[in-house]
Amino acid sequence: MNIYQEELLDHYENPSNYGTLPNPDISHEEDNPLCGDQIRIDLLVEDDKIKEVRFCGHGCTISLAAASMLTEEIEGKSLDEVKQLSKDDILDMIGIPLGPVRLKCALLPLKVLKAGAYGITSWPGEEDK
């Protein structure tokens, strides 16, 4: 299966929720030291629910597509629900197998989200390593 299939490229070319929020409750940015990719996520939270979300940054197809899919997934969800999202959920969204390097690209948006919203700084999937 090809990494560069239509669905990913669609997200890459027309990402959902791309941009920033004027007065976010949470705004967090991180980069992937391996490749310099950089993702920022802004959240507007109301009644413990994610009311609005935007992301911006630069990166490869995988990291930007993952950010686009992730933001679609979490809009309207409660912070508790979102906290449960795991590495496997991201891989399910991406829908194709990834090698270890590209895996980091795919997980960067979730890492940014979890660090910003819950102060969890480890890479998804490596919490207890």
Next chain:
Amino acid sequence: MHTSEFRPLDVERIRKDFPIFATEPPLAFLDNAASTQTPRPVVDAMDAYYDTYRSNIHRGIYRISEEATEQYERAREKVAQLINAPRTRQVIFTRNTTESINLVAYSWGTENIREGDEIVLTVMEHHSNLVPWQLLAQRTGAVLRFLEITDEGLLDFAQLRDCLTEKTKLVAMGHVSNVLGTINPIQSVIDAAHAVGAKVVVDAAQSVPHFHVDVQQLDCDFLAFSGHKMCGPTGIGVLYGKMELLEEMPPFLGGGSMIRSVERDISSYAELPAKFEAGTPSIAEAIGLGQAVDYITQANLAAIHVHEQELLKYAHQRLKEIEGITLYGPSAPHQKTGVISFNLDGIHPHDVAGILDTHGVALRAGHHCAQPLMKRLDVIATVRASFYLYNTVEDVDRLYEGLCRTQKLMTRRK
């Protein structure tokens, strides 16, 4: 040297020594600056050790241990000949270039570098020839100074004169840039450094595998390289040093093999090279490296260089046909080795390498352990193709075609 016997490479025959190229279509392996493939004779030499005389060296009083010691020391002789070291014991086996440079930084550096001394580097250094000097500077209060590069990716040699003063104690420089392929004017740098009394460490990780390097002619004080970038195995590297420097330097790691006698509180140390080879070394890997030295010298380093130059010229010409490509580094092939760094407009280097991978072309994308250079080039990362003796014009064609397809795929609707 046998320059009169120059024969061009028989690439077709060489490729038969590398099982990894046996598939159809063959892997187009263009990441040789990171690590090269291993030919059958090198693997066979290591297998022979494991299958027939596996034992520790230097201590055993039985036949196979003597043979292991002999083969290990034979490998050292081959390396010494390759770089024309005056004496075999000036060749110290380490794990890799990184460890060789750290050895110098800790052992020589801690003894000889004082607060206010200056260490001259360049902006194109690999992190392994940068971070050890940062650590040394932090320990001692020494100051790091950096030589810049021109927009062409060449060392700004004029700046060297201003940089070198009586404060300069050390110049540490890559012979060849792993990102740009630039061959630095290392001879002139060494001469200029010696004129102010500074020592010179040459990071030869990207030069020794690709052309003939002669430490006596260069008159460098230290030279470091890795086996795995020259058809050898991983886990074995080399540090060459001038005799009087190595003899005065304190040990780097303490342990077995590096001692003469040990009392409770104090020990005296073994002669070179054992003083710097504490513990059981990478025996099979050293033997493999010795075989790799034979392999590339039999292929002929001059012929390897010419072959890479031809591939480079062809690759430059083909890649320049691509609209929206930016090539980094010198444009004249004779100023560089077979390394090409580039970017395609608006396409992330990871995506380029990822798509090329699906076409069986192995490239590197990233900062190539040279972040200061990425800053200087004003890029986050580049894509890099790098050649060795087994690469072919077809590999370059596949690179070219893959890049064209990448552009089509990634700019469908833009």
